């Protein structure tokens with residue numbers, strides 16, 4: 001008889017696409033361990049279907065709400081406390097159900113799921129636990145272990161990295177193993193061990209696989225070449241959607257993976273850490289690996305042919321740095337009406353963005369994080385305010401991907417100068433899509449967490465709000481994702497208040513300008529007449545303001561579509577002379593038609609819709 005394996009993903013990931021982790025692991029284990037039978041259960045899909053997609057979506061967007069609901073099922077005695085906590089975090093959301101109703105509905109659906117599946121028929125049950133999935137996974141682990149005490153439970157995922165994973169193993173008796181790092185090789189090792197003729201588990205240390213016996217084996221076991229992975233298997237998810245009643249059925253999107261880890265590894269100024277100071281997205285990986293472009297194209301072709309969908313999201317922390325343009329031009333050559341989403345760095349060039357748009361990239365999440373170069377340096381982001389404004393401007397053009405991005409406030413170690421620079425630069429960003437303010441949160445394992453002294457913080461511990469979720473004796477032994485610290489927190493909140501207010505005003509004026517016109521024209525755009533150009537600036541309740549530039553002025557403005565140093569401009573237009581160029585640039589800056597940072601200048605208007613819109617050149 002084949003050894004049965006269940007792979008599980010519980011609420012609260014996006015309900016409308018399958019789990020990449022489950023798809024990858026299923027395909028890999030099925031290929032490497034053919035005598036096993038692997039089934040993927042997207043329990044989040046069942047819960048979303050029964051709860052209602054809108055309510056599910058609203059809850060899933062807030063970490064504390066997500067973790068509260070299943071805490072109510074896990075610890076029913078804490079419902080009054082959780083209910084008060086919930087009310088504080090659900091303010092302003094129209095959920096149409098109160099906390100107790102939601103818990104009741106989750107209970108009913110969870111009971112149905114638990115009864116519908118023969119859990120004891122699985123030898124191994126693996127839970128993929130990422131952000132917002134902790135209490136829901138712990139609840140199902142607890143219940144499943146009761147009905148299937150002989151089935152082994154293994155957990156893995158970003159919420160199980162490092163001490164987080166070992167603390168879960170120590171605290172919850174229902175968990176037998178933890179995978180730290182990527183799951184393919186440790187899970188395969190575990191399956192081979194469980195299927196051995198002598199099934200007693202031998203506690204030999206295997207890097208990346210934590211057991212009760214030798215729970216603290218260090219290191220990772222990861223694939224050296226991502227091209228060796230099979231194409232992910234999402235069939236269980238699609239079969240489940242197909243079995244839904246017509247009014248519940250929807251068209252799923254697909255997750256895609258080009259790489260694991262992050263190639264941005266610049267050391268911090270103190271040379272103690274690498275990468276962005278606030279980021280803990282790469283705890284699961286050692287180094288950076290990317291699939292070859294041939295392989296990515298094959299995978300896209302195969303997934304689209306199998307599942308017949310055209311909405312795909314690149315799940316990479318950020319896209320690979322090299323030859324992106326070539327890749328997206330090749331994707332464009334497939335001539336399908338794709339709709340892609342990806343996360344990119346602010347340094348992504350215009351040519352790359354154009355190729356992405358040509359391939360069908362509809363939206364990009366850009367790592368902006370700050371509009372102050374001083375602050376970006378403290379974050380070790382490796383970008384500048386002018387680069388951020390440049391990518392924001394490019395993505396404002398109607399033929400390039402739409403940009404979504406965050407502006408981090410309350411960053412430890414930020415000061416009045418950073419705030420001042422942010423407010424000043426923000427005045428030049430007003431024609432572009434507003435950023436979303438995101439209060440800094442301290443992630444377990446991030447460079448700041450590892451080196452708190454450098455950022456003036458101390459007394460790091462689990463976030464105190466977890467005390468609402470877990471009983472004291474449980475919380476005392478856990479290391480969790482969201483951490484708290486002491487060191488200037490109140491001062492940071494006070495200092496950044498004007499930025500939050502300025503961003504609220506930005507949102508208001510941006511939507512008012514777009515609402516008041518039938519066209520989706522950019523707020524600041526230009527029409528090019530070849531020997532002259534017209535810059536048009538939309539205004540609320542007034543006629544658009546226009547500016548006309550001729551000859552060299554036009555040339556300089558177009559030359560600065562990418563930010564340029566003054567000496568490049570003078571070199572390009574030698575006949576014009578510094579005495580004319582500098583006053584012109586100053587005037588353009590005062591009119592907020594150009595931005596200056598140090599010696600560099602950037603034009604802020606984008607090609608207007610229908611005229612001057614670019615094509616791949």
Ligand code: SF4
Nearest residue numbers: 262264275276279317
């Ligand atoms: S925020 Fe993005 S670019 Fe920075 S280290 Fe994390 S994954 Fe890399």
